[in-house]
Amino acid sequence: MKKKVLALLLVGAMMIGSLSGCGKESTSDNSASSDNTADVTEAAGDEQVTITLLNKYPEEGYVEYFEGAIADFEKANPNIKIKMENVSDAAMKDKLSVLASGGDMPDIYFSWSGEYLKKFVRAEKAIDLTSYLQADPDWANGFLPAFLNESTFDDKTYAIPYRSSVLYMVYNKKVFADNGLETPTTWDEFLTVCDTLKTNGITPISFGDSENWYTAWWVGQLNSMLVDPETLSVDYNPATGSFTDPRYEKAVQYFLDLNSNGYLGENVNSKDYYQVREEFSAGLSGMILDATSQFSFYSDALGEDYGYFKIPTIEGAEGNAAAVTGGSEVYAVSSSCKHPDEAVAFLKFMTMKEQAIKQTTESGLPNAVIGGITEATSDATTVAAYVTAEEYTNIASWLDTAVDASVANAYMVSLQEGLDSKSASEIMADVQKAAAEVAKNYK
């Protein structure tokens, strides 16, 4: 008899153990609307609250900063605990899709601004943070407007930017001086620079596409230069995108020409970004397309020897000349978060000017606040790049996060083939097919 009881107990224990993983947390009390937030705060005053955070910086040098900041926040707010999970850049998109389909979103999650964030907004996975921002004008007005605008749709702000990035051409000052070159401002001058470097036996532009996202930076930028903003916003919207405008093909052709003229170096499809930026840092090439968020790498590698210039403009192009590819990384609060006030309190702590400057100083990640990039936080070139960025009125999101994922994928896969032999019109045919497929789902 005893044995039987024991057996029953064991079986029971095993079953409970095996089933507990399937249970979903109850989300019945998640809809704390903004009008009763005051009560919630009071009620939560001495209650211990745990907020989960999905972050994107597991690498050494970054993770220490975030852990330190969380410790500081917890010290100041003893009733709130932040549980951080860090996932690498490449794994983030997959992780977020998996989480979104599983339904168990972390309280605060990382996202890219623009269309990428919009997907979560449409799926009602992010809460509207406008009321929190309005309640604290100091906080709301501290951000560089272009970056906060990137997370605002129909006058509602859904996420808080903490890292900003703007795309520039980075060049090696020494290589340019040795070859008697000046930084170009127009596309024709740019091609002349490339040609001179090639003739002198130096790879003009470091480029590697084995991971296939790097083309999205180039073509996204060329799209925003060649296509007028109205057409762009129609095509970048998954419900209405068709990409049939001939200027998209022209943008792809501009990029493919760089490759066929040999300006991007050899064997681009078997080199990746990390390899080519080392090549650039070793002085093996003249230029590389990169974002301000990566400038600290070049400052470490080349010191004063690296410079930047605005991506050369194309004469007669119909796009917005003051548009540059860039964007911010943001934190959104999940609609299933049970303690939105505490979550927002943490976001406010992380993005107020004092902490934002600390972020840039300690981790090198450029913040998104006005006057946040100074000689004290970054090297002179980065500071200058941010001053230049103030001339830009419009930020064009990274192509791979600006359009629907399968359209972006069609772009990147076909462009990789384009670097081999595929033509611009064939590439756009693939993109148009993917866009039509996506638009069908919205009808």
Place this chain on the structure above:
Amino acid sequence: MESRNKKTVFLYLAPAIIISVIFLYLPIIINLFESFYSWGALSPKKSFVGLDNYVRMFKDKVFLVAVKNNLLFVIGSVTCQIGISLIIASVLEAKFMRKTQRFFQTVYFIPSLLMATVVGITFKMIYSPSLGIVNPMLKSLGVDTSHIDLLGNASSATLSIVGMSQWQYIGYTVILFLVAIQNISEDLYEAASIDGASPLKKFLYITLPQLKDTILINTIITVTGSIREYDEVFVTTNGGPGSSTETLATYLYKAGFKNDQMGYASAIAFFIFIITFLIGLLQMRSYHMEDNN
């Protein structure tokens, strides 16, 4: 007492049954249902499309490329990991190799202990035209290497990964075959020697028939492994350039988690399931055949 026993038996079996139903059979059935819908984790709606996903699958060029690549993996793996490793194993077992057998055994076996990521990154470097050693070696043999970029050219990328995979796993099957060969009774070989059989004849008429089971099992392991091929492709080319090295598993993953087309991904998953299931059936049938004999 009898019925009590039955209950106890059932109680002991229950956890295993419940776990396999929840985590194995139920997902397969759910997956089949999901494949009849067009939906994504973040897409606005979920609509019933019937067999559309399957129709689309067989018209999809990338899917057909993936099937072709999986077949290349199957052919390459069976040739090398069954054919060549069987030859290596019997050479190692030959009398004149006995002394050095352990050494070669270890040398062949070590690669299969490495992680796919380590091997992938190493081979990415070996194959690289700018950093690697393959191109300089070919060049010293007088080959024009200006257009050779093993992983960067669509025409050579898949075969390069297949080759890398053989380098890694050939030693594993060599060991399995060696053990099996050592279990064959020496008497058979002695009897054959007395009858004046040549080494080749001994291999064909003693070793091969005696190894039938091992060959069958190894073939099934390599074939199903080739159909599930994911990690090596993911680390080296991630399906590129373009989609030339895509396999069923990498394409399934991209369709689901990159393109957010979960319905289509479910259809691909079910296709993979059917194929591996058929191979599994084949395996069970051949076991039965053994029993009957």
